Amino acid sequence: MENYALTIKTKEKEGVLGEITDIISSFGINISYAHVYVEQVGLGNVNLELDDVEDIDKLKKELLSLDSVIDLNCYGSLNDIFGKRVIIFGGGAQVSAVANGAIIEADRHNIRGERISVDTIPLVGEENIAEAVDALSRLHRVGVLVLAGSLMGGKIAEAVRKTKEDKDLIVISLNMPGTVVEEADLVVTDPTQAGVMAVMAIASTAVFDVKRLKAKGKNKF
Amino acid sequence: MENYALTIKTKEKEGVLGEITDIISSFGINISYAHVYVEQVGLGNVNLELDDVEDIDKLKKELLSLDSVIDLNCYGSLNDIFGKRVIIFGGGAQVSAVANGAIIEADRHNIRGERISVDTIPLVGEENIAEAVDALSRLHRVGVLVLAGSLMGGKIAEAVRKTKEDKDLIVISLNMPGTVVEEADLVVTDPTQAGVMAVMAIASTAVFDVKRLKAKGKNKF
Numbered sequence: 001m002e003n004y005a006l007t008i009k010t011k012e013k014e015g016v017l018g019e020i021t022d023i024i025s026s027f028g029i030n031i032s033y034a035h036v037y038v039e040q041v042g043l044g045n046v047n048l049e050l051d052d053v054e055d056i057d058k059l060k061k062e063l064l065s066l067d068s069v070i071d072l073n074c075y076g077s078l079n080d081i082f083g084k085r086v087i088i089f090g091g092g093a094q095v096s097a098v099a100n101g102a103i104i105e106a107d108r109h110n111i112r113g114e115r116i117s118v119d120t121i122p123l124v125g126e127e128n129i130a131e132a133v134d135a136l137s138r139l140h141r142v143g144v145l146v147l148a149g150s151l152m153g154g155k156i157a158e159a160v161r162k163t164k165e166d167k168d169l170i171v172i173s174l175n176m177p178g179t180v181v182e183e184a185d186l187v188v189t190d191p192t193q194a195g196v197m198a199v200m201a202i203a204s205t206a207v208f209d210v211k212r213l214k215a216k217g218k219n220k221f
Numbered sequence: 222m223e224n225y226a227l228t229i230k231t232k233e234k235e236g237v238l239g240e241i242t243d244i245i246s247s248f249g250i251n252i253s254y255a256h257v258y259v260e261q262v263g264l265g266n267v268n269l270e271l272d273d274v275e276d277i278d279k280l281k282k283e284l285l286s287l288d289s290v291i292d293l294n295c296y297g298s299l300n301d302i303f304g305k306r307v308i309i310f311g312g313g314a315q316v317s318a319v320a321n322g323a324i325i326e327a328d329r330h331n332i333r334g335e336r337i338s339v340d341t342i343p344l345v346g347e348e349n350i351a352e353a354v355d356a357l358s359r360l361h362r363v364g365v366l367v368l369a370g371s372l373m374g375g376k377i378a379e380a381v382r383k384t385k386e387d388k389d390l391i392v393i394s395l396n397m398p399g400t401v402v403e404e405a406d407l408v409v410t411d412p413t414q415a416g417v418m419a420v421m422a423i424a425s426t427a428v429f430d431v432k433r434l435k436a437k438g439k440n441k442f
Contacts, residue, residue: 005359017252018243025236034255035361039387047359081356082342091332096324099341103317107343111312119340120320121303122328135302138226138268140256166260 001052003032003077008063009070010044016068020046023062029053033078033140043070049077049140078141083115085141086198089132090148091124094174094191098148101195109203116199117141126155133159137167143202144170146194153178160184170201170210175220185210187220222273224253224298229284230291231265237289241267244283250274254299254361264291270298270361299362304336306362307419310353311369312345315395315412319369322416330424337420338362351376358388364423365391367415374399381405391422391431396441406431408441 010016017036024031033049053059056074063069086102088095099120106116123129129149133156136142147156157179160171164183172194173184181187186201188194200206213219231237238257245252254270274280277295284290307323309316320341327337344350350370354377357363368377378400381392385404393415394405402408407422409415421427434440 005356007359015243015246018239018246021242022236022239025239030259031238031255031257034252034257035359036252036255038251045358075356075359076352078356078359081353091328095328096321099320099324099339100317103320103341103343106341107312107316110343111345115342117340117342118320119338120324120327121336121338122324122331123336124332131297132302135226135296135299137266138228138256138296138299 001054002056003079004050004053004056005075005077006048006050007073007075008046008048009039009072010046011068011070012038012042012044013068016044017046019066019068020063023066024048024050024059027054027059029059049079081115082117082141084117084143084202086116086118086144086146086202087136087142088118088120088146088148088195089123089129091122092150094148094150095120095122097191098146098174098195101192102146102199103195105196105199109199109205112205114203114205116203124149130155130159133163136163136169142169144172144198146198147171147173147180147184148191148194149174150176151178152176152180156180157183172198172201172210185214185219189221193221222275223277224300225271225274225277226296226298227269227271228294228296229267229269230260230293231267232289232291233259233263233265234289237265238267240287240289241284244287245269245271245280248275248280250280270300302336303338303362305338305364305423307337307339307365307367307423308357308363309339309341309367309369309416310344310350312343313371315369315371316341316343318412319367319395319416322413323367323420324416326417326420330420330426333426335424335426337424345370347376351380354380354384357384357390363390365393365419367419368392368394368401368405369412369415370395371397372399373397373401377401378404393419393422393431406435406440410442414442
């Protein structure tokens with residue numbers, strides 16, 4: 001069973017996505033991601049990531065038999081292409097320093113065949129960052145969050161606690177004032193090291209289990 | 222009319238997504254993004270980004286009336302939280318230098334209320350990068366691509382040309398050997414400047430139209 005991405009060109013009319021998802025559900029296949037847009041007037045574009053597909057040819061044939069499907073292409077999954085995501089939130093000098101460490105480390109892993117992305121949003125303010133942390137559970141392929149600021153607590157700490165309850169997420173925080181460090185699995189003083197360790201924490205080629213450190217109470221550096 | 226994100230907790234059974242999308246389609250609402258996963262055995266989690274919603278309360282009520290929907294929450298859209306994405310592909314020293322420029326510039330814009338993300342995948346090899354460029358049209362919220370390498374052409378140039386035909390995408394390339402520079406809207410020698418200009422090209426607060434430069438043939442720096 002393999003993961004695939006399908007790009008389906010459709011007539012733009014009501015219920016097309018429903019027709020397509022009905023067929024996919026009837027195969028017992030899970031849709032992990034979809035991106036749908038109108039390509040031009042009258043023409044829709046449906047992009048789907050499918051998990052654990054048994055018979056892709058049979059699925060393609062059934063989808064092509066729909067009156068509203070014009071064309072269909074099959075690709076490797078986004079997960080195979082872009083891999084797991086290191087997500088970095090924060091502002092100022094720290095956020096680019098953390099990203100720099102993570103990108104250089106991801107480059108070293110990816111050159112050996114792994115796929116790790118480093119996705120950064122420079123953001124400041126308690127409300128803004130708390131909202132972004134909340135939104136993480138709606139993102140695809142998230143492996144680890146790095147909080148790259150100088151002061152974070154309150155609603156941000158609350159959002160981190162809640163997100164970790166809902167989702168299997170590793171959280172690394174820079175060493176800083178505020179309660180967010182209490183929610184993190186790992187607290188690191190040096191921003192470059194925080195970025196490097198974020199990549200190591202999700203890399204399948206690295207021997208590093210961040211959750212074990214926290215369990216032992218030895219997670220501040 | 223506003224954009225919203227919905228997180229729907231559902232019973233995990235065949236056809237749930239179809240039932241949900243049928244209702245949304247019947248409101249004439251476009252689903253621009255979906256992320257679906259099984260939260261625990263028997264419990265599904267459907268995350269949707271909806272464009273141009275007229276009556277969110279009526280939609281929520283109809284969705285909650287479905288037997289398979291357990292709970293429903295409404296948030297600001299991912300576009301409002303994470304904004305447009307600068308996507309950076311490439312390897313080695315260049316990729317982190319471009320990202321550094323882009324992140325510092327995005328920080329300056331975001332602190333004034335804008336939202337721009339900088340998403341990097343360190344990647345080398347003609348086939349790998351061409352495949353990643355091809356996959357861009359399946360990603361959500363992409364505004365600009367920066368090619369941050371030392372030599373790119375062949376299949377990468379072909380993938381850039383094809384993606385630009387399908388999608389409204391700005392492409393910035395570092396100045397390098399290979400045919401990819403011919404497909405780019407802007408060619409920049411300094412990696413920091415390439416990152417900064419990528420952000421300026423999609424920022425709503427910046428006065429810079431990269432496509433106008435290309436039309437004038439004055440797009441190499």
